[in-house]
Amino acid sequence: xxxxxxxxxxxxxxxxxxxxxxxxxxxxxxxxxxxxxxxxxxxxxxxxxxxxxxxxxxxxxxxxxxxxxxxxxxxxxxxxxxxxxxxxxxxxxxxxxxxxxxxxxxxxxxxxxxxxxxxxxxxxxxxxxxxxxxxxxxxxxxxxxxxxxxxxxxxxxxxxxxxxxxxxxxxxxxxxxxxxxxxxxxxxxxxxxxxxxxxxxxxxxxxxxxxxxxxxxxxxxxxxxxxxxxxxxxxxxxxxxxxxxxxx
Numbered sequence: 114x115x116x117x118x119x120x121x122x123x124x125x126x127x128x129x130x131x132x133x134x135x136x137x138x139x140x141x142x143x144x145x146x147x148x149x150x151x152x153x154x155x156x157x158x159x160x161x162x163x164x165x166x167x168x169x170x171x172x173x174x175x176x177x178x179x180x181x182x183x184x185x186x187x188x189x190x191x192x193x194x195x196x197x198x199x200x201x202x203x204x205x206x207x208x209x210x211x212x213x214x215x216x217x218x219x220x221x222x223x224x225x226x227x228x229x230x231x232x233x234x235x236x237x238x239x240x241x242x243x244x245x246x247x248x249x250x251x252x253x254x255x256x257x258x259x260x261x262x263x264x265x266x267x268x269x270x271x272x273x274x275x276x277x278x279x280x281x282x283x284x285x286x287x288x289x290x291x292x293x294x295x296x297x298x299x300x301x302x303x304x305x306x307x308x309x310x311x312x313x314x315x316x317x318x319x320x321x322x323x324x325x326x327x328x329x330x331x332x333x334x335x336x337x338x339x340x341x342x343x344x345x346x347x348x349x350x351x352x353x354x355x356x357x358x359x360x361x
Contacts, residue, residue, distance in 0.1 A: 117178070120345040121167040123250040126293045127233060128159045129186050130248060131205045134234075142201040145194035149187060156183045188296040193246075196298065200236035200244045200287075207232040209279040217275040219318055226325050232272045233291075235282065245273045245288030245303070253292045255340045256299035258306055261313060264320030265338065266290075266301065270313040271321065273303055277314075285310045 117125075132155035137147040160179050164171045210216030210229020217228040234246040247269045249256070260266040273285040287310070290299035303310040341358030342349065349355060 116172050116174075117167070117169055118345045119250060119343055121163075121169055122182075123248075124167055125159060125163050125182060126186065126250055127206070127248055129156050129182070130189070130234075130293070132156075132159060133186070133190065134202050134205055143194065143197045145191055148190045148194070152183065152187060152190065156186065185294045185296070189291065189293045192296040193291065197236075199238040199240075200242075201238075202234060203237040203243075204235040205233070207235050207276070207280065209275045215279050217271070217279040219274075219321065221322055226321070228271060228275065228321075230272070230275070232276060235276060237282075238286070241283055242286040243273075243276055243282050243284070245269060245276060245285055247272060247288075247290050249290050249292050249299075250294060251292065253290070253295060253297060253299050256290045256292075256301050258301045261301055261306065262316060264316075264323065267317045267320055269301075270303070270310075270317035273310060274314045274317065285314075 129152075133148055133151050136151040136155055139147055141147075156179075160182065163169075164175075208214050208229075208231050210227065211231075219226055219228065232245060233248045236244040236246065238244075256266055261270065269288055269290055273288050276282045276285055285303055287302055287304035289302040291297075292299065303313050306313040308315075337354050337356040341356050342352075343358060346352070346355075
């Protein structure tokens, strides 16, 4: 295809951030300058390979897009360093349920479901506390505590549960969605959710079970999300309920 879609752009941001943090590992993991120094080379490696790896045809606008991506990552690196507090980066693209790592298994009585995935970033404090960060390309507007309570944004809370129960990293103390292009966290955080991280994880499990049961019962009627449909949805070309998503 010509140009980038949201999924491809998100992959690029994820790959650059992972490469930068891995390349900049040193005696002071909170120092921002080594990250900024590592950015040009890490970004070039990802961006040079992106058209073939992600499956898109670069347009005449690609050179400008590359510069914009690098600028977004630079601002995010600086802003994340300011939010470090007692936490330092510990793991990137931390997997569960793949690469010989155990899945998250969620039980309800004798029933259960398995979940697998990659946690974008895990931070740890010197006392062992864990913080989960999930990178997002889109804007922060829909990532609220209300959206979590209503079951619309479950990913971060399930990642926190996987960090605790599948990977044995301990009780998550905090976590947030990080909006890379806006260089800011979501208003929802695990630490400020009503009842704290454990309540957020319980809510995510309840809503996940509702989704599992709905799938088992064959409830597949299209229901566009409030913020609109992503352009990479496989049904975008024919769904009669399609509602395009505007903004980023």
